[in-house]
Amino acid sequence: NPSNVEMGENSMLEQAKCRAKGGAPGFKVAILGAAGGIGQPLAMLMKMNPLVSVLHLYDVVNAPGVTADISHMDTGAVVRGFLGQPQLENALAGMDLVVIPAGVPRKPGMTRDDLFKINAGIVRTLCQGIAKCCPNAIVNLISNPVNSTVPIAAEVFKKAGTYDPKRLLGVTMLDVVRANTFVAEVLGLDPREVSVPVVGGHAGVTILPLLSQVKPPCSFTSEETEYLTKRIQDGGTEVVQAKAGAGSATLSMAYAAVKFADACLRGLRGDANIVECAFVASQVTELPFFATRVRLGRTGAEEIFQLGPMNEYERAGLVEAKKELIGSIEKGVSFISK
Ligand code: NAI
Numbered sequence: 001n002p003s004n005v006e007m008g009e010n011s012m013l014e015q016a017k018c019r020a021k022g023g024a025p026g027f028k029v030a031i032l033g034a035a036g037g038i039g040q041p042l043a044m045l046m047k048m049n050p051l052v053s054v055l056h057l058y059d060v061v062n063a064p065g066v067t068a069d070i071s072h073m074d075t076g077a078v079v080r081g082f083l084g085q086p087q088l089e090n091a092l093a094g095m096d097l098v099v100i101p102a103g104v105p106r107k108p109g110m111t112r113d114d115l116f117k118i119n120a121g122i123v124r125t126l127c128q129g130i131a132k133c134c135p136n137a138i139v140n141l142i143s144n145p146v147n148s149t150v151p152i153a154a155e156v157f158k159k160a161g162t163y164d165p166k167r168l169l170g171v172t173m174l175d176v177v178r179a180n181t182f183v184a185e186v187l188g189l190d191p192r193e194v195s196v197p198v199v200g201g202h203a204g205v206t207i208l209p210l211l212s213q214v215k216p217p218c219s220f221t222s223e224e225t226e227y228l229t230k231r232i233q234d235g236g237t238e239v240v241q242a243k244a245g246a247g248s249a250t251l252s253m254a255y256a257a258v259k260f261a262d263a264c265l266r267g268l269r270g271d272a273n274i275v276e277c278a279f280v281a282s283q284v285t286e287l288p289f290f291a292t293r294v295r296l297g298r299t300g301a302e303e304i305f306q307l308g309p310m311n312e313y314e315r316a317g318l319v320e321a322k323k324e325l326i327g328s329i330e331k332g333v334s335f336i337s338k
Helices: 002-020 039-047 063-071 085-092 112-133 146-160 173-187 222-233 235-243 251-269 312-337
Strands: 027-032 052-059 078-083 097-100 138-141 168-170 198-200 207-209 274-281 289-297 300-304
Touching: 027 039, 027 085, 027 251, 039 052, 039 063, 039 251, 052 063, 052 085, 063 078, 078 085, 085 112, 097 112, 097 251, 112 138, 112 146, 112 312, 138 146, 138 251, 146 168, 146 274, 146 289, 146 312, 168 289, 168 300, 173 198, 173 207, 173 222, 173 235, 173 251, 173 274, 198 312, 207 222, 207 312, 222 235, 222 312, 251 274, 251 289, 251 300, 274 300, 289 312
Parallel strands: 027 052, 027 097, 052 078, 097 138, 138 168
Antiparallel strands: 168 274, 198 207, 198 289, 274 289, 289 300
């Protein structure tokens, strides 16, 4: 059986690599949807992350090719590929972190909610696998609509009896990355010096940048606030239109996903004060899920921060965001529970 031979070779290689590194364990990370537009650059960047010792690449197409390619990079992580549903369980066994960019992306004129029909089922299947094979893994969910797929994942885990809200994180990091970039442009600063909290959810008006809380402290005219808020909310659509049918954000998303996954791994390692925005189970508002800043630790999202002081414009935005968000959350929940 060639796949067993391959596994044997891989585990020997892995042991050799661990020895070479003085036995430093590192973390085991799986990417589900690893052959896609996000998955491929994400796999490459994860292979470059020194916190990763084992990298599993799963997809329903082209996983062996992407795996062979990535595995030639002379970095520490051992890479293994898994193709198709029969190999899902092997892909997931023993993982510390599972990153999910599987599913169809938007084309011009589509909303993220238009993806629900296809992606909801994909996320359900993958999360059933996680519940069975690595129920303690941290899950970073990228597949859209995130506002609905995170509630779907939660319901799947509840049914399986493995749900721990701290370990399920919807990835909204791209909204933060965009906000930092666009705000830095307006302020004439280096984007690496700018930090913008983005709360709510990950679609249209549910994306709520809190420009009154930007660091370093600064102020914006009402025109700037309007321009920045809209541009951050429509950042994904800007890319979808520019790609003109060839998909949505993939490279900036892979960058954002790795930035977020790295924060999760540093949290798992026990680093202090790792704070990022994510869409999580929450009591910050009356909604069961909400994106806010969270502190990442050994057990996932260990602390969820309050929204903090908001100006009138942001409070009005919050009302709009919640109106849309509640429907998306309910749609996700009822997909599993009905
Ligand atoms: P893509 O179509 O290029 O890649 C998706 C990959 O998922 C493909 O390789 C496909 O074979 C794979 N796939 C499909 N069904 C699968 C299954 N059952 N199991 C495992 N893999 C499966 O799409 P792209 O551009 O990589 O986007 C992926 C998802 O990420 C989309 O839903 C998109 O809307 C979402 N996205 C989320 C963002 C966020 O900020 N959270 C930003 C950008 C995209």
